Amino acid sequence: MSETLARLNEVFQDVFEDEELSVQAETSAKDIDDWDSLMHVNLILAVESAFDVRFTSTEVAGLKDAGELLALIEKKQA
Amino acid sequence: MNPTIDLTSPAFWLVALLAIALVTPITQAGLKRWVWAGVNILFIAWMLRLRTLEVASAVVVAHLALRLLACGSWRRAIGWAGLALALGLFVMRKLPGVTEDLGLGVVNPLLVAVGFSYVFLRLLDAGRVIYEGGRPPPDLASTVNYLLPFHMLAAGPIQSYEDFVDQPAIAKPLSAEGALGGVERIALGLFKKFVVAYLLGEAFLTGFHVGGAYFWFEVQVYYLWFYLDFSAYSDIAVGIGRLMGVHTPENFNRPYVARNMIDFWERWHISLSQWVRRNLFIPIQLGLARKAGGGGKRALLIATLAFTVSFLLCGLWHGISWPFFAWGAMHALGLVVTNTYRHWLTKRVGRKGVKAYKEKTGYRLVAQVLTFEYVALSLVIISYPWKDLL
Amino acid sequence: MNDQDKHVTVGDTQATPGWRFGFRLLRVAVMLVLAFWLSRNGDAFFYQGF
Numbered sequence: 001m002s003e004t005l006a007r008l009n010e011v012f013q014d015v016f017e018d019e020e021l022s023v024q025a026e027t028s029a030k031d032i033d034d035w036d037s038l039m040h041v042n043l044i045l046a047v048e049s050a051f052d053v054r055f056t057s058t059e060v061a062g063l064k065d066a067g068e069l070l071a072l073i074e075k076k077q078a
Numbered sequence: 079m080n081p082t083i084d085l086t087s088p089a090f091w092l093v094a095l096l097a098i099a100l101v102t103p104i105t106q107a108g109l110k111r112w113v114w115a116g117v118n119i120l121f122i123a124w125m126l127r128l129r130t131l132e133v134a135s136a137v138v139v140a141h142l143a144l145r146l147l148a149c150g151s152w153r154r155a156i157g158w159a160g161l162a163l164a165l166g167l168f169v170m171r172k173l174p175g176v177t178e179d180l181g182l183g184v185v186n187p188l189l190v191a192v193g194f195s196y197v198f199l200r201l202l203d204a205g206r207v208i209y210e211g212g213r214p215p216p217d218l219a220s221t222v223n224y225l226l227p228f229h230m231l232a233a234g235p236i237q238s239y240e241d242f243v244d245q246p247a248i249a250k251p252l253s254a255e256g257a258l259g260g261v262e263r264i265a266l267g268l269f270k271k272f273v274v275a276y277l278l279g280e281a282f283l284t285g286f287h288v289g290g291a292y293f294w295f296e297v298q299v300y301y302l303w304f305y306l307d308f309s310a311y312s313d314i315a316v317g318i319g320r321l322m323g324v325h326t327p328e329n330f331n332r333p334y335v336a337r338n339m340i341d342f343w344e345r346w347h348i349s350l351s352q353w354v355r356r357n358l359f360i361p362i363q364l365g366l367a368r369k370a371g372g373g374g375k376r377a378l379l380i381a382t383l384a385f386t387v388s389f390l391l392c393g394l395w396h397g398i399s400w401p402f403f404a405w406g407a408m409h410a411l412g413l414v415v416t417n418t419y420r421h422w423l424t425k426r427v428g429r430k431g432v433k434a435y436k437e438k439t440g441y442r443l444v445a446q447v448l449t450f451e452y453v454a455l456s457l458v459i460i461s462y463p464w465k466d467l468l
Numbered sequence: 469m470n471d472q473d474k475h476v477t478v479g480d481t482q483a484t485p486g487w488r489f490g491f492r493l494l495r496v497a498v499m500l501v502l503a504f505w506l507s508r509n510g511d512a513f514f515y516q517g518f
Contacts (some may be wrong), residue, residue, distance in 0.1 A: 086507045254489075258489065258492055258493070258496075261496055262495075265495075265496040265499040265503070266499065268500060268503035268504075268507070269499035269500075269502065269503050271503070272506050273499070273502045273503055273506055276506050276507075277506075
């Protein structure tokens with residue numbers, strides 16, 4: 001598990017208040033019951049502050065799973 | 079009188095046949111882009127006659143603006159100026175007479191161009207995506223093809239700019255099966271519109287001029303009629319798109335089975351609700367959340383505001399008038415209630431409880447009937463002969 | 469979150485037997501003839517002109 005994924009996992013656990021949560025690249029909104037449009041924004045804000053990045057609305061609208069989120073974070077940090 | 083695209087006119091079908099015959103066999107991407115652009119321009123010229131020049135100049139201006147949005151230090155200013163200009167033209171289009179009052183009658187030929195409201199939405203979508211660096215700007219031919227696809231001109235679907243850029247430049251060759259599928263889709267659309275909707279309208283619709291129990295009956299039939307009429311146009315567009323190898327998104331997915339208003343908008347005029355999500359809901363929600371910070375209760379409040387603003391604007395996009403404002407408000411209210419109820423229910427019975435609750439047939443039927451009636455009433459608002467009451 | 473991918477398709481992509489293909493063609497023809505016949509009274513689409 002990469003360092004970024006591990007950190008992302010912590011953010012997910014925090015936002016969804018679920019210590020058992022284990023996020024994989026292919027984890028999507030379907031896999032986490034609470035991941036609706038309300039939580040999506042909370043998640044995005046939490047990821048932004050955790051990784052010190054900022055997403056555009058185009059990026060937020062297009063996200064399909066945790067893998068894409070991970071790729072975006074890594075791209076922005078590079 | 080605005081020119082409309084008459085699907086009973088031979089001109090539309092001649093252009094469609096020409097497009098299928100010319101565009102389908104091409105296997106070279108650049109050539110296909112230009113031939114397809116040529117067909118679209120020809121269609122505009124045929125339908126709009128002398129206004130072609132104005133429309134063509136506007137496309138060139140839009141093309142340059144989209145390119146400038148991708149680079150340079152001026153992109154922010156160009157973005158805002160472009161948005162203001164597009165919005166200004168849109169408001170003038172929606173409020174007849176304003177152009178004369180302002181002494182701007184020269185822009186009239188442009189405003190009455192077919193499908194202006196839809197072109198406006200596509201332009202905004204492309205502008206946002208390009209400005210945010212999501213996709214590269216289009217070349218001139220692609221600008222024509224994205225903004226003015228002849229088969230999606232009058233009533234959508236509204237393809238997203240990302241979907242337009244990402245579609246394969248050359249579609250898979252058309253099999254006999256695929257061709258029949260496309261033709262079936264077109265025939266289905268024509269049948270829905272000119273046979274089923276027509277007969278339904280002739281037999282039962284009075285324009286809400288009969289009161290009492292009949293009024294409630296007509297409300298039900300009107301929703302049916304509206305769906306048949308509107309989805310028929312999308313069927314025809316999707317069918318033509320399939321035959322040409324031009325990706326044309328689906329617009330409907332059995333809206334009658336929707337069990338709440340969020341579900342409804344995932345099934346009705348899908349390309350519009352997706353546009354609203356990308357261009358209004360998410361930017362508003364993100365903007366507010368960044369200012370105010372996230373968190374449970376606040377997230378619900380922010381979503382409520384975002385739904386309300388998005389759907390009031392969506393209503394006004396259809397027409398700047400009180401009935402459309404009321405329609406937008408009604409849909410915003412329906413979405414907010416659904417969202418808040420869902421949130422409350424999850425808090426109360428947990429995720430597993432919600433799942434179990436959703437599986438109960440009785441609840442589902444009640445929810446479906448309520449949603450159906452709510453939508454049907456919202457359509458009455460925009461079509462009721464209010465003037466007769468004055 | 470995103471239901472855009474759930475497409476409704478009329479006509480699948482599986483190969484179909486000849487008689488079935490013929491039946492579908494016939495059905496298309498009937499729908500088109502009826503639509504053409506009644507379209508002479510028909511009006512424009514409600515949802516355009518926006």
